[in-house]
Amino acid sequence: xxxxxxxxxxxxxxxxxxLTQTEEYIRAIYREGSSFDAVKxxxxxxxxxxxxxxxxxxxxxxKAPLDDIPALNKAFKGITSVYHSAALVSFNPADTAELRKTxxxxxxxxxxxxxxxxxxxxxxxxxxxxxGLTIGEEYVTENFTWHPENDHTEYAISKHGAEIEVxxxxxxxxxxxxxxxxxxxGAGSWKKxxxxxxxxVDEGLNYHFPKVTGFxxxxxxxxxxxxxxxxxxxxxxxxxxxxxxxFKKVLQFVAKHLNKPAPGKQLKPWMVYIGWIxxxxxxxxxxxxxIRKGDHKSxxxxxxxxxxxxxxxxxxxxxxxxEVIKETAGYYxxxxxxxx
Numbered sequence: 001x002x003x004x005x006x007x008x009x010x011x012x013x014x015x016x017x018x019l020t021q022t023e024e025y026i027r028a029i030y031r032e033g034s035s036f037d038a039v040k041x042x043x044x045x046x047x048x049x050x051x052x053x054x055x056x057x058x059x060x061x062x063k064a065p066l067d068d069i070p071a072l073n074k075a076f077k078g079i080t081s082v083y084h085s086a087a088l089v090s091f092n093p094a095d096t097a098e099l100r101k102t103x104x105x106x107x108x109x110x111x112x113x114x115x116x117x118x119x120x121x122x123x124x125x126x127x128x129x130x131x132g133l134t135i136g137e138e139y140v141t142e143n144f145t146w147h148p149e150n151d152h153t154e155y156a157i158s159k160h161g162a163e164i165e166v167x168x169x170x171x172x173x174x175x176x177x178x179x180x181x182x183x184x185x186g187a188g189s190w191k192k193x194x195x196x197x198x199x200x201v202d203e204g205l206n207y208h209f210p211k212v213t214g215f216x217x218x219x220x221x222x223x224x225x226x227x228x229x230x231x232x233x234x235x236x237x238x239x240x241x242x243x244x245x246x247f248k249k250v251l252q253f254v255a256k257h258l259n260k261p262a263p264g265k266q267l268k269p270w271m272v273y274i275g276w277i278x279x280x281x282x283x284x285x286x287x288x289x290x291i292r293k294g295d296h297k298s299x300x301x302x303x304x305x306x307x308x309x310x311x312x313x314x315x316x317x318x319x320x321x322x323e324v325i326k327e328t329a330g331y332y333x334x335x336x337x338x339x340x
Contacts, residue, residue: 002081004019010193040053128140175235202332253322253326
């Protein structure tokens with residue numbers, strides 16, 4: 001039996017979409033307050049409502065938060081392989097404690113249970129946020145070195161800590177694979193995460209910025225995870241990006257396929273810096289601080305990632321990014337017509 005954590009999230013829901021189309025038994029864990037609507041809509045949009053409902057019912061949903069050891073113990077009974085995609089994604093400095101609790105401590109609990117239950121293989125969905133450029137190299141590769149003295153975001157620190165827990169499981173005899181996706185695009189909750197891009201463009205987003213980074217479709221992330229798990233590869237890490245492209249170009253593609261005007265104004269570094277100052281002032285009166293002082297610089301720094309390893313070792317083929325965006329835009333337009 002396969003266990004998926006984070007099953008109601010962007011990656012987890014697409015893992016479930018693919019895995020339920022196999023002969024495997026699937027269990028997914030969720031926490032209090034989780035909504036299943038997006039998962040059901042993803043199944044319906046991809047498979048049709050009748051087939052989607054049929055396959056959705058194959059999922060054995062178990063309430064088991066990552067910090068509830070007794071519940072996790074029950075969820076792990078009979079499990080042979082684990083896809084760990086549950087995570088908190090936040091760049092709000094106020095969420096530091098929760099990031100570490102969910103991403104590091106939660107992953108430590110999953111790793112411990114994989115060891116205790118002698119799970120055959122564990123796949124962890126991490127992020128390129130944990131990776132950095134090696135001096136003298138043009139592209140970030142899997143052979144990077146983590147430098148703790150660098151100015152990492154709290155999110156990156158928490159995901160790096162989670163990776164350490166996964167590697168610990170590998171040292172205890174659990175075969176593992178770690179995937180590090182770039183910015184993930186796909187259908188999901190349009191009010192948060194990278195899917196918010198579609199909603200913002202639809203609402204008339206005015207500004208773009210030139211930053212180049214790695215992007216990938218969520219279906220490719222799910223497919224890469226399954227291919228890595230089904231392969232003999234173990235104790236390896238893979239960057240998962242389709243291509244390195246600017247946010248400006250991505251926003252233009254989104255606008256094109258939503259039949260909306262493309263954002264025409266370029267965000268300037270001084271605008272973000274002024275925004276940080278104004279935000280800092282609001283914290284004096286109890287407001288939340290959402291941006292760190294140094295974050296405005298990262299919005300204008302280009303980072304190029306190499307996907308050579310996954311293409312060569314797993315013979316993985318990526319879906320062109322504009323094709324991903326076109327399909328996702330279509331799902332966005334149909335989203336509210338799916339009734340649950």
